[in-house]
Amino acid sequence: MSAETWQQVVFWIFALLITGAGVLVVTTRNVIHAALWLVGALMGAAAMYVLLFAEFVAWVQVLVYVGAIVVLMLFGLMLTRAPIGSAEFDNNQRPLAALCAAAVFVVTSVILIGAFEGQEINFARTAGTSTESIGTAIFSSYVWPFEVVSILLLAALVGAVVIARRD
Amino acid sequence: MSGVVDLIGAVALIGLIKVVVVFVALLLTAALVTYMERKVIADMQARVGPNRWGPFGLLQAIADGIKLFFKEDFRPAAADRWTYAIAPAAAMVPSFLAIAVVPLGDHVTVGDRRVDFVIADINIGILYFLAMGSLGVYGVVLAGWASGSKYPLLGGVRSTAQLISYEIALGLSLVPIAMVAGSLSLSDIVAAQAGTVGNVTFFDGIPVLEQLQDIFSIVPNWYIWSQWPAFAIFFVAGIAETNRAPFDLPEAETELIAGYHTEYSGIRFAMFYLGEYIHVVVLSAVAVSLFFGGWHGPGLGILPWLWPLLWFLAKTLVVVYLIIWLRATLPRLRYDRLMWLGWKRLIPAALLWIVVTATVNTEGVSRNIRLAVFVVLAGLILAWVGRGDPRLAFAVNPQSGDDRGSA
Numbered sequence: 244m245s246a247e248t249w250q251q252v253v254f255w256i257f258a259l260l261i262t263g264a265g266v267l268v269v270t271t272r273n274v275i276h277a278a279l280w281l282v283g284a285l286m287g288a289a290a291m292y293v294l295l296f297a298e299f300v301a302w303v304q305v306l307v308y309v310g311a312i313v314v315l316m317l318f319g320l321m322l323t324r325a326p327i328g329s330a331e332f333d334n335n336q337r338p339l340a341a342l343c344a345a346a347v348f349v350v351t352s353v354i355l356i357g358a359f360e361g362q363e364i365n366f367a368r369t370a371g372t373s374t375e376s377i378g379t380a381i382f383s384s385y386v387w388p389f390e391v392v393s394i395l396l397l398a399a400l401v402g403a404v405v406i407a408r409r410d
Numbered sequence: 411m412s413g414v415v416d417l418i419g420a421v422a423l424i425g426l427i428k429v430v431v432v433f434v435a436l437l438l439t440a441a442l443v444t445y446m447e448r449k450v451i452a453d454m455q456a457r458v459g460p461n462r463w464g465p466f467g468l469l470q471a472i473a474d475g476i477k478l479f480f481k482e483d484f485r486p487a488a489a490d491r492w493t494y495a496i497a498p499a500a501a502m503v504p505s506f507l508a509i510a511v512v513p514l515g516d517h518v519t520v521g522d523r524r525v526d527f528v529i530a531d532i533n534i535g536i537l538y539f540l541a542m543g544s545l546g547v548y549g550v551v552l553a554g555w556a557s558g559s560k561y562p563l564l565g566g567v568r569s570t571a572q573l574i575s576y577e578i579a580l581g582l583s584l585v586p587i588a589m590v591a592g593s594l595s596l597s598d599i600v601a602a603q604a605g606t607v608g609n610v611t612f613f614d615g616i617p618v619l620e621q622l623q624d625i626f627s628i629v630p631n632w633y634i635w636s637q638w639p640a641f642a643i644f645f646v647a648g649i650a651e652t653n654r655a656p657f658d659l660p661e662a663e664t665e666l667i668a669g670y671h672t673e674y675s676g677i678r679f680a681m682f683y684l685g686e687y688i689h690v691v692v693l694s695a696v697a698v699s700l701f702f703g704g705w706h707g708p709g710l711g712i713l714p715w716l717w718p719l720l721w722f723l724a725k726t727l728v729v730v731y732l733i734i735w736l737r738a739t740l741p742r743l744r745y746d747r748l749m750w751l752g753w754k755r756l757i758p759a760a761l762l763w764i765v766v767t768a769t770v771n772t773e774g775v776s777r778n779i780r781l782a783v784f785v786v787l788a789g790l791i792l793a794w795v796g797r798g799d800p801r802l803a804f805a806v807n808p809q810s811g812d813d814r815g816s817a
Contacts, residue, residue, distance in 0.1 A: 275555055279493070282548075302537040310544025311577065317551055318570035321563065374534055374594060 253294060261287035278316050285309050299374045420523070428529050436509055439723075440687040441471040446727075447687075447734045454738040474680075481676035488558030489673065497556055498678040501549020502685035508542035508692045511535035513597045515705045515718040527705075527719065528597060535596040536584050539696055543580065543651050546689060547573040550653065550660055550670045553682070557673035565669030568745065569653065569660040575752030576650040576657075582760035583643035586767035587633060587700050596696070600704030605631050634701040639763045639788050641701045643756050648697065650752070652689045655737040659745060694729035698722065702729075759791050766791075 264283035271277050285308045292301035381389050445460065445468065452459025460467035485494060512535075515527035532538060547569055554566020591599040607626040634641055650657040661669030671682045698704060702725050709717030743751070766787045770779075 273490075275490075275493070279552075298532060299534050299537065302534055302541045305541040306537065306544055306581075310541060310547075311574065314544070314547060314551065314570050314573055317555075318567065318574070321551075321555060321567045321570070 250294060254291070257287050257290045257294070261291075274320055275317065278313055278320065281316075282309050282313050285313070299377055424523075424525055425529070432509060432514070432529060433506065436506065436688060436691065437684075439691050440684055441475070443687045443691055443730055444474070444683070445471045446730070447737075450731065450734045451738045454735075478680040478683075479677050483676040483678060484673070486558055486673050490556040490558065493552050493556035495678075497549050497553035498674065498681035498685070499549075500552060501546060502681045502688065504542040504545040504549075505685050505688040505692055508539050509695065511538050511596050512692070512695045512699055513600050513704055514695075514722055516715060518715045526597070527715075531595060531597045534594045536588060536594045536599075539596075540577070540581050540584070544573065544577055546651070546685075549682070549685065553674065554660070554670040557670075559673050561666045561668075562670050562672050565660040565666050565672075569670060572650060572653075572657065572659060572748065572752075575749050576647045576756075579643055579752055579756035579760050580647035580651060582757065582764065583640045583647060584700070585760075585764050586637055586640045589764070589767055590633065590637070590771060596699045596704075599633075600699050600706065603630070603632050603703040604706050607631050607635065630703050630706065632701060632703045636784055637701065637767075639759065639791050640767075641697070642792070643760050643763070644700070645697065647752070647756060648693045649733060649736065650748070652686060652693055652733075654686070654690065654733065656740040656743050657748060658742060659748060664742075690730060690733055691726065694726045694733065695722070697729050698725040759794070762791060 261284050264280045264287060267280040268277050268284065271280060285304065289301040289304040289309075292298070292304060448470070449459045449467070460470035463469035463473045485491070510529040511532060513526070513528040513531070517524050517526045519525070550569040551566045554562040554564070554569065557563070587599060588594050591602045593599060593602075607629045629635075653660050659669075660666075661671065663669070666672070671679055674682060705718035705722040707717065707721030707725075709721075766783070770783045
């Protein structure tokens with residue numbers, strides 16, 4: 244089999260794993276198990292980046308999402324919901340949730356298909372994915388979005404501290 | 411076409427051999443380090459230490475392994491079955507994986523093929539090491555939660571908070587290294603530390619010091635000289651990441667029985683135990699690669715591929731010894747003090763040091779000015795970090811009436 248065929252095979256394997264893990268995140272009764280399935284889905288996404296030769300993005304995904312954000316979620320769950328597993332988190336808004344999910348799915352699909360329709364993904368390794376070129380892109384072409392996101396995160400950080408302070 | 415298949419086959423075979431050899435070597439080193447730790451600490455505490463199995467008790471680690479293997483694998487009734495089962499593996503596997511990007515030696519030529527002593531020389535080695543370190547916490551957290559018991563849960567919660575405090579400082583401490591080396595690959599960083607410091611003209615014209623500066627022509631060109639504040643932050647944060655004393659709060663035996671692995675026994679406990687030592691060895695290996703010239707060192711003419719490996723092992727064991735020494739010396743930090751050190755000292759110091767490194771490495775600044783700025787600013791940072799917490803003053807005088815103590 245050619246390299247492209249292998250890539251297709253691996254893509255579908257990981258696509259199924261991500262989808263399966265994603266379904267389990269919302270169907271499992273245990274919140275800690277849900278967080279662990281989320282780790283599975285995020286690791287699968289990292290594998291997708293590796294498949295596209297974007298190693299830098301892949302390891303940042305692992306470091307930030309798996310290594311920090313889900314760990315924070317586990318920290319919060321263990322502090323507030325121990326012993327865990329018994330709590331009931333369901334509520335009566337399932338139809339509304341289904342509507343929201345469907346809307347997000349349609350909007351994302353339309354935007355993605357509109358943006359990339361007909362384009363072939365070149366699987367060959369290109370210079371466009373090296374760490375250096377990502378750095379150059381962020382701090383030259385995309386410096387405004389980058390700074391805006393930074394300010395937003397800073398504001399969120401300060402807001403969290405203000406809310407958490409007792410005095 | 412068969413030529414391509416042969417090529418892929420040969421590359422895969424070399425990769426497989428490397429993985430197996432490094433796996434076994436790391437396992438043996440970690441087992442020996444458990445013995446080393448017991449022997450060194452025994453010596454520091456004026457005890458004998460293990461001396462029953464083999465000469466000088468060298469086979470103690472194997473005896474322990476066999477004993478733990480035949481112990482009952484106990485599982486509490488309240489445990490979450492699958493999470494409880496996979497937690498020890500989740501603690502051990504990332505430590506093993508992290509060694510893949512560390513260059514353990516130079517290269518050899520087999521036939522017409524160059525074989526490097528590194529499993530995967532990916533160009534983002536530092537990032538990979540950090541990612542593996544952050545995955546290692548899952549073993550501890552899951553073990554703590556899945557045991558279904560209060561002390562392990564406390565250990566797991568402590569571990570998450572500790573990781574979040576120290577991971578940032580650990581990552582930031584490596585940014586200056588990437589800046590001066592111009593690469594995130596550990597192989598490139600090691601290559602940049604080849605040779606000696608060379609000619610220094612800093613003390614030209616000063617009578618005695620002028621002669622002394624010749625000594626720099628034999629001093630190896632390691633990053634530790636110019637980047638020692640980065641090393642200090644890396645080392646402290648790294649020890650916190652391995653959950654070892656004085657940062658062993660997740661298992662703190664005086665408070666939490668054995669913390670996250672209280673409910674574990676037999677081979678699963680052995681996996682936690684071994685995983686910790688593998689983590690220590692890998693952390694030391696990365697520290698050597700980043701700050702102490704990696705495998706570079708003088709060799710004799712014979713067996714040119716062997717000397718780098720020996721140098722690397724020797725340097726790594728020296729750093730391991732340092733970590734053991736710290737355990738024997740320092741008492742465990744109180745929980746709020748640990749958070750204070752991470753958030754209020756290490757992270758600001760690391761950020762400041764990034765700015766300093768960026769400033770003095772700007773093109774057009776002469777080497778001597780850089781050297782002077784480095785020495786002065788590094789000293790100031792150290793003085794500030796080492797100043798300690800003003801709240802300590804209240805700790806020694808509880809009658810002061812001002813309770814500004816624990817957070």
